Amino acid sequence: MSQREVFLQRVKQAVVEGNRAGAAPPLPERAGVGYQGGGPDPVSRFCQELAAAGGKGYVAADSDAVLHTIQSILQAHNARKILLTCGGLIDRLDLPARLRELSLEVRTTDDVQSDPREDFFSDDVGITNVHRLIAETGSVVLASKPNEPRSASLLPPVHICLADHSQLLSDLFDLFDIFAPTGSSIQSLPPSCLTLITGPSKTGDIELKLVTGVHGPGEIHVIICDG
Amino acid sequence: MSYAQHEHHDFLGASAQALADPTLQQALTRLTDTLLAGNRRGYAALADSSELRDHAKRIKEHSLAHLDQYLEQLEASVLKFGGKVHWAATAEDARRIVVEIAKKANCKHAVKSKSMTSEEIHLNPALEQAGIEVTETDFGEFIIQVAGERPSHLVAPAVHHTRESIARVLSKHLGEQLADDPKSLAMVGRRVLREKFRQADMGITGANFAVAETGTIVLVTNEGNGRLTTTCPRVHVAIMGIEKVIPRFIDLPVFLKLLARGATGQTLSVYTTLITGPRQPGELDGAEEFHLVLLDNGRSKVLATPFRESLQCIRCGACLNACPVYRRIGGHAYGGVYSGPIGSILTPLYDSVAANPHLPHASSLCGACQAACPVKINIPHMLIGLRELQHYHKPSRWERWAYGLWSMVLCRPWAYRWALWAARLLLRRNAQNGWLSQMPGPGAEWTKVRDFPAPAAKSFRERWKELES
Numbered sequence: 001m002s003q004r005e006v007f008l009q010r011v012k013q014a015v016v017e018g019n020r021a022g023a024a025p026p027l028p029e030r031a032g033v034g035y036q037g038g039g040p041d042p043v044s045r046f047c048q049e050l051a052a053a054g055g056k057g058y059v060a061a062d063s064d065a066v067l068h069t070i071q072s073i074l075q076a077h078n079a080r081k082i083l084l085t086c087g088g089l090i091d092r093l094d095l096p097a098r099l100r101e102l103s104l105e106v107r108t109t110d111d112v113q114s115d116p117r118e119d120f121f122s123d124d125v126g127i128t129n130v131h132r133l134i135a136e137t138g139s140v141v142l143a144s145k146p147n148e149p150r151s152a153s154l155l156p157p158v159h160i161c162l163a164d165h166s167q168l169l170s171d172l173f174d175l176f177d178i179f180a181p182t183g184s185s186i187q188s189l190p191p192s193c194l195t196l197i198t199g200p201s202k203t204g205d206i207e208l209k210l211v212t213g214v215h216g217p218g219e220i221h222v223i224i225c226d227g
Numbered sequence: 228m229s230y231a232q233h234e235h236h237d238f239l240g241a242s243a244q245a246l247a248d249p250t251l252q253q254a255l256t257r258l259t260d261t262l263l264a265g266n267r268r269g270y271a272a273l274a275d276s277s278e279l280r281d282h283a284k285r286i287k288e289h290s291l292a293h294l295d296q297y298l299e300q301l302e303a304s305v306l307k308f309g310g311k312v313h314w315a316a317t318a319e320d321a322r323r324i325v326v327e328i329a330k331k332a333n334c335k336h337a338v339k340s341k342s343m344t345s346e347e348i349h350l351n352p353a354l355e356q357a358g359i360e361v362t363e364t365d366f367g368e369f370i371i372q373v374a375g376e377r378p379s380h381l382v383a384p385a386v387h388h389t390r391e392s393i394a395r396v397l398s399k400h401l402g403e404q405l406a407d408d409p410k411s412l413a414m415v416g417r418r419v420l421r422e423k424f425r426q427a428d429m430g431i432t433g434a435n436f437a438v439a440e441t442g443t444i445v446l447v448t449n450e451g452n453g454r455l456t457t458t459c460p461r462v463h464v465a466i467m468g469i470e471k472v473i474p475r476f477i478d479l480p481v482f483l484k485l486l487a488r489g490a491t492g493q494t495l496s497v498y499t500t501l502i503t504g505p506r507q508p509g510e511l512d513g514a515e516e517f518h519l520v521l522l523d524n525g526r527s528k529v530l531a532t533p534f535r536e537s538l539q540c541i542r543c544g545a546c547l548n549a550c551p552v553y554r555r556i557g558g559h560a561y562g563g564v565y566s567g568p569i570g571s572i573l574t575p576l577y578d579s580v581a582a583n584p585h586l587p588h589a590s591s592l593c594g595a596c597q598a599a600c601p602v603k604i605n606i607p608h609m610l611i612g613l614r615e616l617q618h619y620h621k622p623s624r625w626e627r628w629a630y631g632l633w634s635m636v637l638c639r640p641w642a643y644r645w646a647l648w649a650a651r652l653l654l655r656r657n658a659q660n661g662w663l664s665q666m667p668g669p670g671a672e673w674t675k676v677r678d679f680p681a682p683a684a685k686s687f688r689e690r691w692k693e694l695e696s
Contacts, residue, residue, distance in 0.1 A: 004314045011294055011527045014294075014528070018291075024289075024293070025285060026289065028289065034279035149513075150513055151458055151511070154451060154455065154458060172495070175480070177477065189441065192510065192513055193503070193506075195499070195501070196498070197498060201450055201497060202449045202497055203449065205365075206388075206393055207389060208258060209409040211413040215454075
């Protein structure tokens with residue numbers, strides 16, 4: 001027998017030995033248990049939860065308002081090197097071109113070829129699209145894709161994300177209902193990396209004093225486009 | 228500080244040392260008070276947290292009762308996405324497997340995200356021996372790695388350190404004089420560890436959960452080092468105990484809603500990372516190789532026993548924060564990798580019951596651990612079970628004699644009445660204001676630390692007789 005078979009045989013035997021009457025229950029169905037929802041106003045609930053976690057949410061009425069918000073964040077940090085992912089709202093708002101007009105050093109993930117690591121380590125701000133937002137927890141959900149690398153939301157000290165109003169989910173459970181390979185009509189497999197971000201990077205390892213930005217971005221800004 | 232550096236079986240000595248250390252006492256109180264308050268706040272913020280915890284427990288019960296099937300399903304799913312699965316029956320197997328992966332992929336620099344499982348198998352020395360540099364990247368873990376110590380809390384591994392001692396440890400390590408304010412120390416950590424991430428060719432993580440249906444492993448961190456560890460290096464190795472597998476993707480949020488709330492009171496930890504296989508074609512980052520190491524190391528042995536419930540643990544640390552014993556003696560006193568109430572169960576079961584005689588007794592059985600646990604593990608019940616095991620392993624002659632006498636007296640009404648009369652007479656003679664502050668024989672152990680209530684002047688039976696007449 002291979003090592004794998006011996007291993008599984010041992011587990012199987014232990015399962016049988018340890019399964020007492022009533023100790024092998026069927027997989028329970030959750031029904032409605034634990035569903036919190038996003039309340040009557042999910043957008044403000046999202047911003048509230050995000051603020052509680054140390055992030056900042058903005059609601060922008062149109063593309064000019066989005067650009068204006070980004071500009072003020074960049075100015076506050078005196079940011080020069082900006083990394084943008086591609087597709088989604090970023091393309092729809094023609095953001096790379098509009099930021100270049102402001103004479104910033106702008107690169108998109110389309111500009112980055114084969115080994116992007118060295119580049120990613122030196123950016124001041126990363127701007128990404130989101131996959132979803134979750135109102136209940138104030139979380140940003142990112143799904144890895146060829147034009148949405150994981151580094152863009154991770155390596156720069158400041159992360160700005162752009163979301164459309166329609167991407168907002170009420171509850172954490174709603175997100176997982178999207179990716180359900182079995183037992184669901186929506187047959188969508190999870191991406192190689194699905195990331196939920198709830199606030200800026202934090203540590204309390206030194207006398208429980210909260211310090212932000214120890215590994216990931218020390219600031220996260222979420223701009224929700226309403227128009 | 229040898230207790231901080233080495234695993235040991237000297238529970239009493241280590242506890243005494245911890246109790247005599249006022250700085251540690253202050254740190255423990257601060258940490259456990261804060262986290263326990265968070266735990267209560269976290270549950271209270273969920274409308275039906277008790278039902279959700281019951282639901283999570285049932286998922287774990289089900290998973291463990293079908294563990295062989297879910298492990299096979301997990302393997303198939305990981306393979307489908309292009310990952311590799313390794314079966315490690317023992318800690319030694321796991322170390323060998325990880326070293327082999329590193330050698331085969333020609334890795335020289337490993338970065339690690341916090342993982343208790345890797346602590347359990349003592350991975351770092353094995354990697355270093357094979358010529359692979361390994362760096363802990365959780366800031367607390369980094370501090371204790373540099374200091375050559377062991378974690379003293381499941382989620383706050385460096386709680387036994389102060390800002391001054393952290394500045395001292397890091398200053399010595401880096402050869403520069405560092406200020407001791409938390410912000411600048413953390414930024415030094417960022418600078419040093421960023422360089423490690425840049426160089427790293429291998430990322431090692433644990434897994435908080437693994438989903439059989441999709442082959443997804445889940446990492447939860449607040450700092451983001453889990454993301455960096457899985458994003459920068461070209462090889463990713465995740466090591467998980469076999470009990471971490473859950474059936475379906477939709478079962479995950481049940482645990483995610485409870486894990487951070489139980490641990491710190493956060494709604495979610497800052498970063499929840501779900502990794503499904505290596506990076507896909509066209510992606511610019513993420514590991515090119517994904518390896519999942521499934522570790523048994525004594526778990527199947529426990530699975531077959533009534534202690535199976537201990538395998539439901541999701542390592543949130545809530546029972547540590549709630550425990551009146553952990554709150555005073557801290558993590559190093561427990562001797563093993565896992566501390567607190569859950570450690571008092573896991574260490575005897577994985578290590579040896581006979582070598583850890585004090586751990587099952589390091590509890591007042593108050594039940595605070597179970598009340599704080601996100602999956603309501605009946606820890607007190609299992610501690611009593613372990614005490615019973617100890618008795619069968621090595622019944623003491625004195626104990627047998629005492630229980631023999633006890634049962635003899637209880638079976639004979641005249642002997643019982645006489646014994647009560649004698650005890651009352653003896654004890655009341657030395658009582659003052661209804662309390663005894665000194666007792667003879669084994670009773671002295673009790674009165675050394677607290678008074679004993681003196682018996683009433685009349686027994687229940689005597690009063691009953693009076694009332695009847």
